[in-house]
Amino acid sequence: MLGSLTDLDLRLIRVFLAVVDAGGISVAQTTLNVGQPTISTQLSTLETRLGYRLCERGRSGFRLTSRGERFYELGKKLFEAVDEFSSNARNMDRKLVGTLNIGLIGHTPVSQNARISQAIASFRERDEAVRFSISVRSPGELEEHLLSGQIQIAVGYFWHRVPTLDYAPLFSEQQIAYCGRGHPLFERSGRLDASTVADFEWAWRTYPLPEVQLSTTPGKVTAQADNMEAVSLLILSGHHLGYLPRHFADPYVKQGLLAALNPEVLRYEVTFHVVTQARGRQNPIVTAFLEDLTTAHLPANDES
Template sequence: MDLRQLKYFLVIAEEGQITGAAKRLNMAQPPLSQQMKTLENELGVQLLERSSRSVRLTEAGQVLRDRAEQVFELLDTTRKELKDFHAGIRGTLSIGTVASFGVALLPEYIREFREQYPQVTFQLWEGDTHRITELLTSGVVEIGIIRSAHDENIFHSISLPPEPLIAAVHRNYCEIITDRKYLNLADLKGQPLSIHRRMESLIFQSCIQAGFEPAIICKGDDVRSLLAWADHGVGIAIIPRSAAELVPTAHLDIYEIVNPRIELPQTIIWRKQGYISAQARGFLQKITEIVSGSTGH
């Protein structure tokens, strides 16, 4: 397996057909098909399910696609690091972040950072904590922003202020509508809740401590889907506060959950071993200033 074969494979995955991929690569179709068969034989797995007009990735093919994307991103990052080695705080900074943080909170940190370092550009990768730590370990990103525990033997960290969970409720949902800006956690007893899968344990334990077992009707991996359900009057979405604006709507009221509050930890992590660029060091310094209350202005 070499980089050329990986490139061919990625183009086929993107095009969804051998013919389109061959045209894009400016090569004949038979040699491209043979390269893929050679790759499959070498790896000992089927990567593509072929039909007369298209191809579809097998489960093994999906794994290889993810790894190939990381390989080429790492190569690109390495080239940029070497090019910018003596150039000071400039170049490209790759950041991995949980999705809602990347949409709602990260831009504020980026804005303050770019006021001081306007020549830095960014590559943004989104996913869950496992995905972010994997990208960090493989060197695809330099900085990760996560909401779960991490291995302190592998990563340095900066703790960010925890983020509270809120309840997004359709305005016609009369059973729970209130003039208050908040809901007591006990107000959610017996209510149909939609929650993020990775927050299940935190929410469940908080409800048990408040004296009831939550009525969870949906567990999902994307808070936008949970908000969409609530926007259509299906359940109450329990989501991070930063995610409340991800689905523009006039149908939802947002309530802070109190007594007790349910808060998500937020942590910036980076590898203890390995190269860290000047732009990453500058970003971490700026984050430290912001978190400590001193913006350096």
């Protein structure tokens, strides 16, 4: 069993992480720039020093043991901490030093992505040495990652409120009901009323959106999807009606593949929020970035 970590131990752990990330020893040869026998020997040495097997490897392929899975997660955290320490040590004289993990929901309007980019640019003008890490997740995953500390800031729409998280409105997105070119309503689209469209089959999100009034009965919702790309495929099939963000649907409308049922009536607004842990605002990096993000979304910066 490992006692105090040595340089050798750290090198062996890095090899193990590289093999797991590559999905096996043969693929990891390119990443590590060493031969398969050397990698196998290094893994065996690490297992001997640990006193247990990390992975099964051979003709049947590469597979982590249960201990190997846990050790992999520990190893990642170890080197994340090492990187954080190195960054802090190199930038001791900077006011803001560390990592900022941001989670976003996919396919936000281009204008809003530009504002997030503007906030990043403003933040980079500060006296900082911060490493940005940005990921795209579903609303539920964003909240989970906030609660677990995997991210510090999330931007998206959320249908419930977690007491330990802070939600601040950022901007609104318009959702409109559409049909595909092969749908019976396609040629009549534009001024259809709610009673006419209610009897057709709909595609719906797997998560609730509190701003929307149900446009049909639950029995007519015959398809569900957890993201707008999947919903769009169902609508494009010509069999289902469904809601999509206007900015997302516009290219399909211009190609004649989608048509809005009645953009004056069958629509709703979704409010996007920036979310942090309640105590997260005490983090100077988070506080600084929220200031820049808020400034980027001020009316004076509205180009529309």
